[in-house]
Amino acid sequence: MADETLLEILKRRGISRRGFLKFCAATTSLLALPPSMAVAVADSLGRLKRPAVIWLSFQECTGCTESLTRAHSPSIESLIFDAISLDYHHTLQAASGHAAEEAREHSMKADWGKYLLIVDGSIPLKDGGAYSTIAGISNLQMLQEAAAGAAAIVAIGTCAAFGGLPHAQPNPTGAVAVSDIIKDKPIINVPGCPPVPAVMVGVLAHYLTFGSLPDLDDLGRPRAFYGESIHDRCYRRPFYDQGKFAKTFDDAGARDGWCLFELGCKGPTTHNACATTKWNGGTSWPVQSGHGCIGCSEPDFWDAGGFYKALSTPVDSVTGAAAAAVAVGAAAGVAIGIANRQRKAQARAEHQTVTIEDLEK
């Protein structure tokens, strides 16, 4: 059974070549490839043998898994459960405890050097990694062991890709991204809080289809989905070009669907596929529902100034210093601590509170 190709599996389940053609058309669309590539996709998916996938969840909220399991295009069941062999995912698998960890170790041994490793969540380095462990093994140790035998790593979600919320100031657990630890394996970053389900499936489909990593940008993100900014693909973009901006969330401009730039939209600096792929099966996306983009697929989005401050507003200078300090490594944690203590003291002294006026700035 392990040697069955995807086409054989589908055929055994009574799915015709037409159904397979449809599956490939949907996959091609998902990968943002030209429709003429469908034949190539069909050819390579048809011959595909199920690769083993190990999914590790570290400091995360399970939002990424929630998002992925609601992907509908192509149906996640057919892709995940037929096209790959998901050997370990502690939220989705039936086994638990020792049996689960055994499954992981068995899969790692059986497919050493060949399996695809998916990670969601950041990895805490402070205090010997004591802040997050699985079966008594620190996240750091589990990642290093699993990464050693992986063909490639997919860092799912902003936490795994860039440190995410756990990494936000003052970063009490010393959280870092996968790429801060693993330096000798190809890593695909699929950020977003959570990532668009179709994008996660798309990255897996690309790997399955071509057996190689997709074309990546300077932050390790697949260009097919993160190549353009939200702003570039936003349906409200024409209003930006005409200088038509909503000034508050309930003014006439907001009702007429004008650009949300002045209300803090981070679309111009955010690279993601929300504007075209949308959410919940293409129903809507944040900007369509009247709220600016918060930039969740970019590094340090949580510390990048207020969500409701226009991009042209200067960002707090401490953010830059802290981000640089983290990049230097765990030893710099002290420096961040000092910087943040100073900031806290300053905040107390100035008694900063957020008012309605702040939100409307």
Added chain:
Amino acid sequence: MSSLKDIGVHVVHVGGNGNARAVLREVENLLQKLVEKGEESSIDLSGLPLSAEDYDLLEETLGEGEVVAEVHSLGPTRIHETGVPGVWWVTHYNDEDEVLAEFIEVAWCPEILLAPEDDVKDGLEALRARLFELKQESNHG
């Protein structure tokens, strides 16, 4: 207030963003290719941000043609020829009737409607097996 529909919502139509016209021009180009070189091609509608108004403009301009077809495999796929012969609107749905992918195909016939060669061969074998069974049955009868 008895239902959600009774809540007064003021719907404002802000007009399309112009992308429907771009798609229509592309259709024109592809159709010319089909006529001159016999080359078939398609446009993935999920690649461009189309507002509801753009969508309407696209549908209205292309119109409805003579052929409507439905394929049942991995959920329904609904196909209709637009008012412009050779331009087909192909929508793939999953079993929950959610749209998986949507294309405008410019072709003599959309590929998914053609019987795939492998399936035809399997079908021929299945028919011969059935005929053989029928023959056995009539011999015994």
